[in-house]
Amino acid sequence: MSHKLSEVRIKNFRSCIDADLKLSGYTPLIGYNNAGKSNALTAIQWLLRKTSLDTKDFFNPASSVEVEGIIDGISQDILDQMAENHRSSIVNYISDGKLRVRRVQTTPNAKVATINISVWNEAAQDWVPNPNGIDNALKSLLPEPIRIGAMENAAEDASKAKSTTTIGKLLSEFLEPVKTAHGTELAGHLSEVSRRISSDGDMRFGELAVIDQNVNQKIDDLFPGMSLKLHFDTPTFDELIKSGSIKVYENQNQGRDFSSYGHGAQRSIQMALIQHLAEVKRGAGANLSTTLLLIDEPELYLHPFAVEQIRQALLALSQNGYQVVLSTHSAQMVTSEQAKSSLLIRKCNQRGTYARTRLSDAIQMIVPDSTHQMEQLFSLSHSTQVLFSEQVILTEGKTELRLLPYIFERISGKTLGQEKLALVAQSGVRDTRKSLEILGAMDLPAKAIVDLDYAYTGAVSDGFLQTNDPDINASKLILQRLEQQGLITLHTNGLPKNGVVKAAKAFEIFANEPDAVIHIENLHNRLKAKCIWVWTKGAIEAHIGTTSKDELAWAQFKALVDTNGLQTTCPEPNTLTDLVQWLST
Template sequence: MSHKLSEVQIKNFKSCINTELKLSGYTPLIGYNNAGKSNALTAIQWLLKKTSLGLDDFFDRASPVEVIGVIEGISQDLLGQMNANHRSSIENYITDEKLKIRRVQLTPNAKAAEIRISVWSDTEQDWVPNPNGIDNALKSILPEPIRIGAMENAAEDASKAKSTTTIGKLLAEFLEPVRAAHEVELAGHLGEVSRRISSDGDMRFGELAVIDQNVNRRIDDLFPGMSLKLHFETPTFDELIKSGSIKVYENQNQGRDFSSYGHGAQRSIQMALVQYLAEVKRGAGGQLTTTLLLIDEPELYLHPFAVEQIRQALLALSQNGYQVVLSTHSAQMVTSDQAKYSLLIRKNTQRGTYARVRLADAIQALVPDSVHQMEQLFSLSHSTQVLFAEQVALTEGKTELRLLPFIFETASGRTLGQEKLALVAQSGVSDTRKSLDILDAMDLPAKAIVDLDYAFTRAINDGYLQDTDPDINALKIILQRLEQQGAITLHTNGLPKKGVVKPSKAFELLANEQDAVIHIENLHNRLKAQGIWVWTKGAIEAHIGTASKDELAWSQFKASVDSDGLEATCPQHQTLIDLVSWLRV
């Protein structure tokens, strides 16, 4: 894609009080129902397609609606391909290959002529209202968007299929080869029709002449000297295309109107047209325009395999002359590659609809060029959780990932999904601080759950504890005692290493020492206050009473809790209850 709409600011439009969006070639808008995703799509459409907004479109009816957009990638090569008049309308307002435009409507139900577009001038440091020819110049690089809404009006849209409807626009997009091959031939046929039914046709049907004569005798009695001829306008090629519709056939039976089918079939056919459009456009290249494709919930009514196919078709379009912006509730519409550019759309009373900081922007700001961090946090399985959550819990091991959802529901009576809480497994505790900082930059509340050894190593490196911490020093003395007893093996830095037992077992033995309990509790409480939960018995396994980390042990634990309850199964059941309560705060 040579150019695209990269930034949009929406002011006073419905729930978008002051909404800022950063757009890529393929931008999923992810959010719960009524967050304002569709409002954002409509505002983007309005920026490029002038229509009069009504009372309900204004958040504050005493203030104007204003939408500002930045078009980037307007290179000298692109300008050179434009019509000279179009180029002259915009080239003086382009800075660093960017053009900033603004559309404003001052009052509800204003006349179309009163809805003005302007461009930003760096020279004047102000908006220049409606430069000569700006609308046509913009249409030459960003034509009227194609909007595919949710299914409320799908039947009407599909059956009419006029130029303003989804189907009509899609048909117009890929029927250009038909025009190229047959426009002259069809024009000849239409000319023959015109000769027979138009008022001036030289081969008019005799029956039309008879009707004309009979009517004119009556007119002559009332208005002498006046006459009429019946006239039937012959459509042009463009008008034929615009009036195209769709008939659906099953088992060679007579075709039925699209509207007679259910929403699932309607959506499938609608998306099939999108898929075909992607095939037509793939590899076409050399296009001057970038067309915005704005879609509400493309996954609606489709089965999982079809959702994946639609996602791939939209991705293909985003690389071949289209910029795709969609609202979605489906993680299948977002791969790990797109997760970092997805927009988390939220709404509250104070801010209205707003977008949280994108993953890509948060990562780049905090850990620039960190490929590992991006892969760690936002692989597909992780993005599925993170992008659809209101809060995140980072975990260290597989046991937490497998059992905490079960423990959470058992202790609270609610699922993680009901609490809008995502559970994300880290590859290691070394990611903890960076992960928490990234999620904080996204305004996404997050906490971490770690093993006891974190307090002795990464917590100090990450700045949560001091290397002179008195509790750490006291616990190191106890570790030395355990080594002297032959129970564990220590590094020269005083921390456990593989030897008599594994380091994880060494920390578990430490936690069982009576004089260590108070110091571990102190560390636990200090880190908990900073959003990090430390297992005071070493790791989760010691709290739930499992000796291994495998499917058999996890299944046995769940079966025991189901039959005997959490308190009877877990040696440290109160710790688990406390953890669940902490996660829910």
């Protein structure tokens, strides 16, 4: 994509009190119902399509609605392709390839003619209202967006394909090659029709002349000297497109109106047109303009496989002259590659609708120029959960991933999803601090669950605990005693390593020493205050009573709990209850 709308700021529009949106070529807007995703799409549409807003569009009717956008990537090559009058309207306002524009409506129901657009003058550090020719210049860069709403008006939209509707715009896109190839031929045919039915046609049908004559005899009695001729306008090619419609055929039967089908079929047909548009545009080469495609829930009513096909079609369009911004409730519309540029849309009483910091921006804030955290947090499976949650739970073990959802539901009576919690496996416990900081920068609350060894290693290197922490020092004395007894093997730093037993088992042995309990509890509580839960018995397996980390052990644990309950099955049931309560707060 040569240029795009890279940033939009929305003020006082519906639920958007003051919202900043950073946009990419393909930008999913992810949020719960009524968060304001559709309002954001409508505001973007209004920036590029001047209409008069009424009272319901103003969050506060006493203040103006303002939508500001930055068009980025306007190269000299693009300027050279523009018509001279369009280029001259904007060239003096472009800075570093960016053009900053703003549309303002001061009062509800204002006249459309008064709703102009301003451009930012970087040199003067001020807005320039309505420069001569600005609207047409903008249209050459960003034509009127194609908006595909949810299903409320889909049937009307498809069966009455006017120029302002989704189907009308898509038909116009499809038929442009037809117009190029056959415009002259069709114009000739239409001219022949006009000669036969227009009032001044030189080959008018005789029947029309007879009607004219009979009517004029009666008019002459009432208004001498006055006469009439029947006249029928012949449509142009563009007008034919505007009047186009869609008929649906099944098994070669007679075509039925689009509106006679259910929402699933209607949405499938809409999205099939989008897929075809992607194929038409793929490989079509560079284009002066970038068309915004604004879609509400493209996955609505579609089969999971169809959702993936639509996602790929939209991605293809985003690389061939279109910028795609969509609202979605489906993780299938967001792969790990798009997770970094997705916007988490939220709404609260104080801020109204707003976008949380993007993952890509949060990563650059915490670990600049690093791709590791992106790979760790947002593999396909991770993005499915994290982007649709209100709190993230980071964990390092497979057993937690498999059993914590089950344990959480058994204790709380709710699923992690119902509590809007995402359970995410870290690629390594050493990522804990950075992961928490990245999610914190996204304004996405997060907690981590770690094994006991983290309290003595990672927590120190991450700066959560001091190297000379008294509880760590006291713990090392106990560990030395256990080594002297031949039960474990220690590094030179005084911490367990693989030897007599594996390091993980050594921490479990240590946790069972009576004089170690107080020190472990102290470390546990201090780290819990920093949103990190430490398994005080070493690892989760010691708390639930399993001896291995495999599918058989997990299945046996669930079977025992289903039969006997958690209290009887688990050696440490109270710890699990405390964990669930901590995660829920």
